Structure formats: structure tokens, C-alpha cells
Amino acid sequence: MNFQELLNNKVETVEKIVMSYLPKEEGMQSRIMEAMNYSVLAGGKRLRPLLLSESFQMYGGTGEVYKPFMAALEMIHTYSLVHDDLPAMDNDLYRRGKKTTHAQFGEAIAILAGDGLLNYAYETAAKAFSMANTQDVAKAFAVLASKAGIYGMVGGQTVDVIAEKEHKSLSLDEIMYVHANKTAALLQAPLMIGAILAGADDAQVSLMEKVGYNVGIAFQIQDDILDVTSTFDELGKPIGSDAEQGKETYVTLKGLDEAAKDVERLSKEAMDILLGVPGDHAFLEALISHLITRRK
Amino acid sequence: MNFQELLNNKVETVEKIVMSYLPKEEGMQSRIMEAMNYSVLAGGKRLRPLLLSESFQMYGGTGEVYKPFMAALEMIHTYSLVHDDLPAMDNDLYRRGKKTTHAQFGEAIAILAGDGLLNYAYETAAKAFSMANTQDVAKAFAVLASKAGIYGMVGGQTVDVIAEKEHKSLSLDEIMYVHANKTAALLQAPLMIGAILAGADDAQVSLMEKVGYNVGIAFQIQDDILDVTSTFDELGKPIGSDAEQGKETYVTLKGLDEAAKDVERLSKEAMDILLGVPGDHAFLEALISHLITRRK
Numbered sequence: 263m264n265f266q267e268l269l270n271n272k273v274e275t276v277e278k279i280v281m282s283y284l285p286k287e288e289g290m291q292s293r294i295m296e297a298m299n300y301s302v303l304a305g306g307k308r309l310r311p312l313l314l315s316e317s318f319q320m321y322g323g324t325g326e327v328y329k330p331f332m333a334a335l336e337m338i339h340t341y342s343l344v345h346d347d348l349p350a351m352d353n354d355l356y357r358r359g360k361k362t363t364h365a366q367f368g369e370a371i372a373i374l375a376g377d378g379l380l381n382y383a384y385e386t387a388a389k390a391f392s393m394a395n396t397q398d399v400a401k402a403f404a405v406l407a408s409k410a411g412i413y414g415m416v417g418g419q420t421v422d423v424i425a426e427k428e429h430k431s432l433s434l435d436e437i438m439y440v441h442a443n444k445t446a447a448l449l450q451a452p453l454m455i456g457a458i459l460a461g462a463d464d465a466q467v468s469l470m471e472k473v474g475y476n477v478g479i480a481f482q483i484q485d486d487i488l489d490v491t492s493t494f495d496e497l498g499k500p501i502g503s504d505a506e507q508g509k510e511t512y513v514t515l516k517g518l519d520e521a522a523k524d525v526e527r528l529s530k531e532a533m534d535i536l537l538g539v540p541g542d543h544a545f546l547e548a549l550i551s552h553l554i555t556r557r558k
Numbered sequence: 559m560n561f562q563e564l565l566n567n568k569v570e571t572v573e574k575i576v577m578s579y580l581p582k583e584e585g586m587q588s589r590i591m592e593a594m595n596y597s598v599l600a601g602g603k604r605l606r607p608l609l610l611s612e613s614f615q616m617y618g619g620t621g622e623v624y625k626p627f628m629a630a631l632e633m634i635h636t637y638s639l640v641h642d643d644l645p646a647m648d649n650d651l652y653r654r655g656k657k658t659t660h661a662q663f664g665e666a667i668a669i670l671a672g673d674g675l676l677n678y679a680y681e682t683a684a685k686a687f688s689m690a691n692t693q694d695v696a697k698a699f700a701v702l703a704s705k706a707g708i709y710g711m712v713g714g715q716t717v718d719v720i721a722e723k724e725h726k727s728l729s730l731d732e733i734m735y736v737h738a739n740k741t742a743a744l745l746q747a748p749l750m751i752g753a754i755l756a757g758a759d760d761a762q763v764s765l766m767e768k769v770g771y772n773v774g775i776a777f778q779i780q781d782d783i784l785d786v787t788s789t790f791d792e793l794g795k796p797i798g799s800d801a802e803q804g805k806e807t808y809v810t811l812k813g814l815d816e817a818a819k820d821v822e823r824l825s826k827e828a829m830d831i832l833l834g835v836p837g838d839h840a841f842l843e844a845l846i847s848h849l850i851t852r853r854k
Contacts (some may be wrong), residue, residue, distance in 0.1 A: 290735050291713035291719060298708070344671060350645075350665035369646035370719050373669070377641060377676060378708045380717075384680045385703035391696035400687035402694070407681035412594070412674045417587035420674075423666050424589060439586050 265548045272545070274334065276315060283333035283386050297367045297375035298382065301414045303342045305358045309553075310335040317456025317470060320536045320541035327394035328459050333400060334387040335452050336412050341379035342419070342448075344372055351423065371392070383410075394459065396456045400456045405467075409451035418443025431510045438479070441512075446478025463531070473532045473550075480528040480554045483521050486511040490518065561844045568841070572611060572628065574603045579629035579682050593671035594678065598636045601654045605849075606631040606748045612845070613752025613766060616837035623690035624755050627698060630746050631685040634706050637675035638715070638744075662830045665848055678815065680708075690755065698751045701763075706749035714739025727806045734775070737808075742774025764837070769828045770845075776824040776850045779817050782807040785813065825850045 263271075284302060287295040311332035320481040347354040347362040348369065350533035355365045387406060390399045408414055420422050423438045432440065453470035463468075491515055513521045532550060536543045559567075580598060583591040612626040619658035643650040643658040644665065653662045660668035683702060686695045704710055718736045721728050728736065749766035758766075786809055809817045828846055832839045 277680035285708060287711075289713070290732060291708060291716040291739075294708050294712060294716040303603060341673075346667055348669060350669060368723065370723055372715070373641055373644060373646060374712060374716055377637075378712045379673070380673060380676055381703060381712060385700070385707050388696065388700045388703055391693075391700070396620065396692040396696055397687075400684065400692055404684045405689070407677060407684055411677035411681050412581060412590050413585075416590060416674045416677060417585070420587040420590040420667070420670055423670065427664065427666055436586060443587075468592075496645075527605070548560060 263523075265552065269549065269552070272312060272315075273308050276311045277294070279315075279329050280308065280333045280336045283330060285382065291323040293367070293371060294374055294378050296372050297363055298337075298340075298379050300366060301344050301375060301379065302336060302364045304360045304454070306336075307405055308336065310339050310448055312452075312549070313474075313546075314452035315455045315541075316546045317453045318460045319456075319541055320543050320546060321457050321460035321462045321466065322541055323456065323460030325362060325394060327399065328456060330386050330388075330390045331391075331455050331459065332404065332452075334406060335448070335455075337379045337383035337386065337446060338406075338415075341376040341414060344376040344379065344420070345497075348372060351436065357425050365536055380410075390459075395461075398458055402458045405454050405458065406451055409447040409454075414443055414447035414451075418445070418447065431508070432508075434512070434515045437510065437512055437515070441479050441482040442475060444463060445482050446475045449478045449481075450474030469535050473535050476528040476532040477550050477553060480525045480532070483512045483525050484556065486513040487518065487521055487525070489513070525554060564841060565677045565848075566844070568608060568611075569604050570608045575605045575625050576607055576682065580625060582824075589663070589667060590670055590674050592637075593659055593667050594633075594675050596662060597640050597659045597671060597675065598632060602632075602635075604632065604854045606635050606744055608748075608845070609745060609770075609842075610748035610752045612839075612842045614756045615752075616835055616839050616842060617753050617756035617758045617762065618837055619752065619756030621690060623686050623695065625751060626682050626685045626689075626701065627702065627748075627751050627755065630679040630702060631744070631751075633675045633679035634711075635684065635744060637672040637679070638711060640672040642715070643666060643711045676706075686755075691757075694754055694757065698754045698833065700752065701750050702747055705743040705750075707751065710743035710747075712741055714741070714814075715741065727804070729806075730758065730808070731809045732834045733808055733811070737775050737778040738771060740779050745774045745777075746770030766833070767833050769831050772824040773846050773849060774830040776821045776828070779808045779821050779824075780850055780852065783810040783814065783817055783821070785809070821850060 268465045280302065284299050285295045314328060314332050314335060343357065346352050346356060348364055354362050356362060363375055367375065387403060390402070410416070412420075415497065418440050421432070421436060422444055424430065425436070450471050451474070453474045454467050457470045458468045489511070516524070529551070533547060536547055536550075576598065580590045580595050583595065601784070610624060610628050610631060612642070639653065640659045641651060642648050644660055650658050652658060659671055665673065683699060686698070686752070706712070708716075716734050717732060718740055720726065746767050747770070749770045750763050753763045753766045785807065825847070829843060832843055832846075
């Protein structure tokens with residue numbers, strides 16, 4: 263089986279697990295479940311739950327305690343997209359070829375569906391308390407909340423949204439802050455939580471935090487690189503759209519060569535860390551390399 | 559000291575505790591903390607954290623484990639108001655005489671501030687894991703998430719919002735569902751969590767769930783009663799505004815006499831339960847009676 267076939271198989275397994283935790287569409291409030299499930303089932307790479315399950319297995323985790331957290335991560339990722347797409351935010355009517363949640367259900371229900379998903383993520387993760395060592399679950403919980411919140415993803419979104427709304431150019435420090443929090447934080451969380459729930463020690467959890475950081479930053483720099491180097495056909499969106507909008511990116515500030523070198527370095531650091539972990543990490547390596555070196 | 563003085567003192571103590579858990583307004587993302595803190599500090603009765611602390615004390619709880627949950631409850635209550643006030647929801651520019659969050663900070667930041675508060679509520683509650691028996695904290699966590707989410711408050715908001723947006727009259731069952739979930743659920747949570755964290759058994763926690771239900775429903779029916787019986791001066795808003803809008807309420811469906819009797823019965827049931835709890839519940843009784851029998 264090649265990497266792509268293996269990836270497809272694994273994503274299928276991940277989707278089954280995530281779907282098994284979605285709420286039933288019943289009761290007087292069933293519309294909210296419909297909107298939540300519509301949003302989650304609209305597709306996506308399922309990258310975050312996949313990273314969680316790979317990290318858990320790499321550290322030799324056993325049992326099912328990681329599953330509620332896989333679903334929770336995907337719900338949090340999805341709520342952030344639902345709210346990002348709202349008219350007051352990015353005002354997107356389509357995502358992955360499907361109507362966004364507010365385009366399909368109206369704005370009020372989309373706001374509530376996002377709230378519902380965020381809250382249900384914690385409600386779902388709380389199911390893990392009866393499944394394993396409560397101290398580990400509590401630790402995983404704290405990591406999840408911290409990486410998803412104002413010191414993580416919501417913080418990154420805030421700086422990004424303010425720049426957008428106020429037509430402000432970001433400094434390199436601010437760009438790094440947005441990449442680290444809007445993107446990397448929710449990649450760090452699954453890698454760290456997988457390790458925690460498998461019983462890995464704090465030093466290993468810190469290594470996973472570093473891997474997630476590097477992958478997230480490298481992914482975003484690669485995104486900026488593709489924005490200036492790809493042809494329209496490869497990228498599927500207007501080329502150079504960042505520069506045309508006068509938007510500063512990692513590439514406009516540091517130059518293409520430097521940016522490419524940084525991707526290389528971040529990627530190598532992440533791989534070196536993985537190679538030091540005793541468990542089986544062949545797929546995780548391939549996945550990370552696939553993510554960072556993608557051509558579109 | 560009379561009840562009102564005692565209440566004022568207690569609310570002052572509650573506010574100090576809640577404020578001690580608010581995030582510092584610092585970092586590149588400080589705008590989000592400013593918006594969150596603005597929303598929480600805009601005022602309010604602090605009823606939910608007060609109920610939590612009273613229940614915890616009534617059941618003989620010791621230590622500080624209840625404090626993060628007090629702050630979490632107030633953050634969840636506040637996020638629900640911030641999102642409710644948004645243009646796509648109730649579109650309110652003022653609340654308690656102050657600009658609502660979106661009127662003050664713009665819609666995008668208000669959406670993020672609501673998300674930030676909801677997430678930070680769980681981040682804050684998670685601090686309790688290092689402060690007491692982890693099993694009890696996990697149980698409190700599950701109650702919080704359940705009462706705040708799609709099987710609680712968000713569920714109630716959904717049915718209410720759909721009725722509003724689609725100009726649909728609610729049946730008595732639906733009205734009861736909205737009252738039970740939009741209002742009562744977030745009164746049940748603090749009473750139950752206080753009991754859980756004090757080490758009360760499941761039977762006592764169920765009794766607190768019942769008390770919270772009765773208080774929430776009685777409070778809402780009383781609201782409907784006041785809407786038709788008060789003068790403008792007493793109520794501070796147009797009298798009979800529900801009926802004028804053709805909105806069905808508990809009172810329009812069951813009549814004033816029946817509604818008043820139900821408030822009486824629900825209130826008496828709640829009091830009878832409290833009288834059966836061994837601890838000191840004098841203030842809690844007075845508070846509940848104050849809430850239900852208010853004249854405006």
C-alpha cells in the first residue's frame with residue numbers, strides 16, 4: 263500500500279470514530295444538531311484527529327480513551343470554520359464546494375451551531391474521564407482548552423481578524439504569532455494529547471509540542487511560498503493574491519530563499535524529534551512530510 | 559443585616575472571586591481579553607456563581623475548588639448574552655445601560671469574545687483539577703458542559719431563536735422546553751456543581767437539579783405574569799409587550815390564575831427540598847423567594 267492509500271484508509275477510520283460521537287438529530291432542538299453535523303460532515307482532511315491517534319499509538323497507548331478527544335478536536339476545528347465563515351468575519355458562502363453553515367441554515371443558527379460544537383467538544387472529551395486515569399485525562403483537557411482558547415487559536419484569530427478589518431499590515435513577529443496560534447496550536451494539541459493519554463512523560467509531551475509548532479509554521483510558510491510560485495491551475499486560487507492585496511507575509515518580509523530554507527529547517531527539526539521517539543512513527547513522518555512539501 | 563444588605567455583601571464577594579479569574583489584558587491578542595472582560599464587568603446579578611457558592615457551603619464544602627467553577631459559570635452566562643445580542647440574533651445595542659459587546663468592539667470581535675469566554679470557562683474550570691478530588695471535579699465538569707450545551711442552554715436558545723426568526727408561535731410544551739433549557743439549565747448547574755464539589759451524594763445532586771428547575775421555571779412564569787399585570791413604571795419596559803407581539807406565553811396559554819398557582823407550587827416544592835437539607839440554607843431560601851416573588 264502506498265502512502266496515499268494508507269492515508270485514505272486511516273482517514274476513513276478516523277471519520278468513523280468522529281461520526282460515532284456526533285449528536286443524534288432529535289428533540290425539539292434538532293435543528294442545532296443538524297447544523298452541527300452538516301458542518302462536521304462537510305469534509306476536510308481530518309488532520310487533527312489523525313495526528314492524535316497517530317501520536318497515541320506511537321507512544322504505545324491502549325484502550326479507547328483517545329477517541330472522545332479525536333472527536334473533540336474535530337468539533338473545535340469545525341466550530342472555528344463555522345464562525346470564521348460568518349458575514350461579520352470572512353463572509354464566505356462556500357467551503358470545499360459546499361454551502362457554509364450560515365449560507366445553509368441562516369446566520370443565527372450558524373452562530374449557535376458554532377457555540378454548540380465548541381461546548382459539545384468539551385462535553386464529548388469529558389466522556390474520557392470514565393475511560394482511563396483521571397489525572398491524565400485532566401491534563402489532556404487542560405492542553406485542549408489552552409491550545410483552543412485565547413492563548414491559542416482564538417488569540418491567533420483575534421490578531422488576524424483585527425489586521426483584516428483594520429487593513430493593517432502585520433510585522434514578522436505578528437505573522438509568526440498568527441501562524442503559531444491560529445494554525446500550529448490546534449496541531450500541537452492532538453500530538454500532545456495523544457502522548458499524554460498514552461502515558462508519555464512531560465519531556466515527551468514537550469517534544470510533541472515542538473513538532474506541532476514546527477509543522478504548523480512550516481505549513482503556513484509553504485502556503486505563502488505557493489502563493490507566489492504556483493500557477494493558477496496548481497493552486498486553484500488566484501496566484502500572488504496576498505501580494506496583490508498588499509498583504510505582508512513571511513515571504514514578502516523574508517524573501518523566497520530564506521522562507522524555503524526555514525521550511526526545510528523546521529521540517530528537519532520535526533523529523534529529528536520523531537526519529538528519537540521509540541515507537542513506530544513511519545506514517546507520522548510521511549504525513550508531516552506530505553503536509554509540508556505539498557505542491558498545492 | 560437585612561436580606562438586601564446581605565445580598566449586596568455576598569455579590570461583592572462573588573464579584574471579587576469572578577474577577578480574580580478574568581484574563582490579564584496583555585499580549586498581541588489583548589483586544590480579545592479587553593472585550594471579554596468588558597462583557598463580564600458590564601454588570602449583572604452574579605446569580606449563578608452566587609448559587610454555586612451557597613450550595614457548596616450548604617453541603618459543608620471546604621477549600622477553594624468551587625471558585626474556578628463560579629468564574630466559569632459567569633463566563634458561560636456572559637458569552638451567551640454577548641452572542642444573543644449580535645445583529646443576527648436579538649440585535650441589541652444596549653444591555654444594562656451599557657453598549658453591548660458588538661456595539662463597543664465590532665461584530666467580529668464580539669463573536670470571538672463570546673467564543674473566547676466559552677472556551678476560557680472550561681480552561682478556568684480545569685484549574686480545579688489540581689485543587690480537589692479529581693473524580694468530583696470530573697463530575698462537575700460533565701454537569702457544566704451538559705447544562706450549557708445542546709442538551710441545555712444552547713438547545714433552549716435554538717428553539718427560542720427559531721420561533722423568533724420564523725415568527726412561529728410556541729406550544730406549551732415548547733415554551734416549557736425553552737424555559738427549562740434557556741433559563742433553568744444554567745441555574746441547575748451551579749446548584750448541582752456546588753453539591754458535587756462539596757461531596758454530596760447523587761440523591762442530593764438530583765434534589766438540587768430539581769430546585770434549579772423549579773426556580774428557573776417559576777422565575778420565567780413570573781416574568782410572563784408581570785408582562786401582563788405590571789404598570790410601565792414598575793416593569794421599566796412596555797406592558798403587555800408579549801401579547802401585543804402575538805407571542806404565546808405560559809400566561810396566554812394557561813391563564814393568569816393557573817400561572818400564579820404554578821409559581822406558588824413550584825416555589826413551595828423548591829423550599830420543601832431545601833428544608834430537608836441539613837446545612838444552613840436560610841440565605842438560599844431568601845434568595846430564591848426574592849427571585850420568584852419579585853415585583854419587577
